[in-house]
Amino acid sequence: MIVDGISKVGAYALFASDCVRSAVTHGVPWDRVMDESYKVGIRSFPVLFTMALFVGSNLAIQGYAAFSTLGAGNLVGMFVALAGVREVCPLLAATMVAAKAGTEMAAQLAVMRTKEQIDAIEVMAIDPRSELVAPSILAVMLTLPALTVFTIFVSLVASLAVAVLQLGVDTGEYLSFLVGYLTAYDLFAATLKSVFFGVIIATVSGYFGFFSERGARGVGQATNRAVVTMCIVIITLNFALTSILYG
Amino acid sequence: MADLSAARPIDAIPDGEPLISFRDVKKSFGDKHILKGISLDFPRGRTTVVIGPSGTGKSVCMKLIVGLLIPEEGDVWVAGTNVPDAPERDLMRIRKRIGMMFQDGALFDSMTVGDNIAFPLRRHTKLSPGEIADKVAESLEQVGLPGIEDRAPSALSGGMRKRVSLARAIITEPDIVMFDEPNSGLDPLTSDEIDGLISRMKEELGITFVVISHDIVGTFAVADKIAMLYNGRLVADGTPDEILRSDEPVLRRFLARNMDLPPLPGVSS
Numbered sequence: 001m002i003v004d005g006i007s008k009v010g011a012y013a014l015f016a017s018d019c020v021r022s023a024v025t026h027g028v029p030w031d032r033v034m035d036e037s038y039k040v041g042i043r044s045f046p047v048l049f050t051m052a053l054f055v056g057s058n059l060a061i062q063g064y065a066a067f068s069t070l071g072a073g074n075l076v077g078m079f080v081a082l083a084g085v086r087e088v089c090p091l092l093a094a095t096m097v098a099a100k101a102g103t104e105m106a107a108q109l110a111v112m113r114t115k116e117q118i119d120a121i122e123v124m125a126i127d128p129r130s131e132l133v134a135p136s137i138l139a140v141m142l143t144l145p146a147l148t149v150f151t152i153f154v155s156l157v158a159s160l161a162v163a164v165l166q167l168g169v170d171t172g173e174y175l176s177f178l179v180g181y182l183t184a185y186d187l188f189a190a191t192l193k194s195v196f197f198g199v200i201i202a203t204v205s206g207y208f209g210f211f212s213e214r215g216a217r218g219v220g221q222a223t224n225r226a227v228v229t230m231c232i233v234i235i236t237l238n239f240a241l242t243s244i245l246y247g
Numbered sequence: 248m249a250d251l252s253a254a255r256p257i258d259a260i261p262d263g264e265p266l267i268s269f270r271d272v273k274k275s276f277g278d279k280h281i282l283k284g285i286s287l288d289f290p291r292g293r294t295t296v297v298i299g300p301s302g303t304g305k306s307v308c309m310k311l312i313v314g315l316l317i318p319e320e321g322d323v324w325v326a327g328t329n330v331p332d333a334p335e336r337d338l339m340r341i342r343k344r345i346g347m348m349f350q351d352g353a354l355f356d357s358m359t360v361g362d363n364i365a366f367p368l369r370r371h372t373k374l375s376p377g378e379i380a381d382k383v384a385e386s387l388e389q390v391g392l393p394g395i396e397d398r399a400p401s402a403l404s405g406g407m408r409k410r411v412s413l414a415r416a417i418i419t420e421p422d423i424v425m426f427d428e429p430n431s432g433l434d435p436l437t438s439d440e441i442d443g444l445i446s447r448m449k450e451e452l453g454i455t456f457v458v459i460s461h462d463i464v465g466t467f468a469v470a471d472k473i474a475m476l477y478n479g480r481l482v483a484d485g486t487p488d489e490i491l492r493s494d495e496p497v498l499r500r501f502l503a504r505n506m507d508l509p510p511l512p513g514v515s516s
Contacts, residue, residue: 029370112355120353123313124367124419125342131370 015129015210016203022127023134032131036139040101041147048096048151055092056155059084060162064169074169077177080159085152085182086246090190091238092155093148094197097140098230102205105136106226109209110219118210133206140198148194149187189245196241197234204230257291257326257344257422265324266291266423266455267312272321274307281307283479284321289472294449294456296466298501299476305459306350308476309425312457313345314338325423343371346416350427352408354400354415360387361396364415371419386414389451390444406437410444417448423455424448430462442468463502475501 063079109132112118121128156178163169205226212222260266267289274282281304289295297305310316311323314330323330325341333341354363364383368374374382380396387393390410400408409429416424429445430438442465449456449469460466466473466487473490475483475498483490483498490498 115351115356116349116353117355119310119315120347120349120355122315123342123345123347124370125339126367126370 011211012204012207015207016199019129019133019137019203019206022130023137026127026130028130028134028138030135032135033138033142036135037143039104040097040136040139041143044097044100044143044147045150047100048093048147049154051092051096052089052151052154053158055088056080056084056158057162059088059155060159060167063159064163064167073167074173075177076159076163076167076169077174077179078181080156081178081182081186084155084159085186085190087238087242089152089155090148090193090197091234093144093151093194094201094234095231097144097147097198098201098205098234099227101140102201102230103223103227105202106205106209106212107219107223109133109206110212110222113210113212114214114216114219128210133202133210136206137199137202140202141195142198144194144198144201145191148190152187152190189241192245193238193241196237200233200237201230204233260291260326262292263290265289266326267457268322268324269308269311270322270324272311272318272323274304274311274316274318280479282318282476285476285479285481287474287481287484289455289457291455292453293471294445294458294469295472295474296458296460296470297474297476298460298463298466300461300501303476304479305461305476306427309347309427309457309459312423312425313342313347343419344422345425346413346419346421346423347425348409348413348416348427348429350431351405352400352403352412354403354408354411356400358400359396360398360400360403360411363400363411364396364418367415367419382418383414386418387411389417389448390414391440404437405432406441409433409441413444413448417452421454423457424452425457425459427459428461429458430460430465438462438465441465445469477501 059080060076063076063083064073067073067075067079109118112132118128118132121131160171160174163174164171208222208226208229212218257266265288269285269287272282272285273280285304285308297308299305307316311318312325312330314333317331326344328337328341330338330341354360355366358366361380361383364386365379368379368382383396384393387395390413392407392410392414395407395411400411403411413424413426426445429441433441445456445458446469456469458466458469470487473483473485473487474481475490475495477497483493483495485493491502493499
């Protein structure tokens, strides 16, 4: 089992490096990068907006509940800055994109494998890694940071609204603690994390879709394995990145 | 015997001489031995049909020619290049000279018919959009489906999907066109149309065709040469006349089911 796991990690690493090598050697079709960016970015907007709205609201409620027992409910702005911007929002954006765009990529590649479309691309002397996977890697790397910033913005606005309108925190105090603790480095770190998460989402979903077994069962397995692996790797990588960036 | 390892342009190979050659090719999947040492030539400018029951490795042969699969043993020569050993650049060069019609078309669902056919030109040439559109229209005309550029692949019948796949295969003017089960899943009338199309293409293009089929009527309609695979081995190889006169029991049984030929005495059907 351990040997099998190591060999799969090796196969994934080889696939990811092949995608990069192929993209460098054969070039990347930019029309597909644009298509994928649209799919990942624009189509993820509504779901991310909804999630960010309520996660931001909950952060305000939980932060206020925790700090008000110490008589410092106005520190909620600091709590949102530390927990929301540094940790929750990058993870939220990444897991949502993994669940929505990542699974779609894995399923689409698996169906293409089943219907011999990947074989057709190879027979046309086109490397399917540079044609199908490399554009997704670039698209997610480009759009996920933007989606992360969007998630941060929406959750901050939502937490401010809940803190002021529902919990009675003073707007000026909320903003002063938020601005006092939120630095440019936090935004840089969140964006940097999202770039790494983007690479993971595109390569993991690409790997499971590209090497899926043929048939309906293969498509289902590829999608399922992709989303589970993406979530585990993203959470683990987030710990590593937080340790490096803030440790 | 010709020196198979002498790499040369396809144009330099005389008509009727081997363009593709299998030598002692063995291929397995796990413990299932699909090809057990096949040696077979596909002459230039001819239509070679590989027949045999399902699961005998016909499609595997096709994938070996384009390097989608690698044999455990043996050589697959295409115009003097041994595909299993070929570096990526040579493999890509060979693939650019090959077009393939897939069993179910293998058309990209996310693109229109026109975009599907234009796809290899957009990736491999610097033709203008207008020139590409002209070639797409010409290619569709050749397969008898003019004016369907804007349709979605999902709106096409099985026969039309195969024709569009053929239009995509020939748009780059390849030297070899391969057909994977061109008649499978089609009604007899549409099968006849596809056979007629293959024969007409052969006359118009004068290139090398490789056809994988288990449709006997269609095979004799298009073949210059027929090879039969059975149980991982080549059991018959010759012109249609030679195949009809063959007394190979398995071949007789295979043909008898489709062509009213009497099976040999003692051979159960």
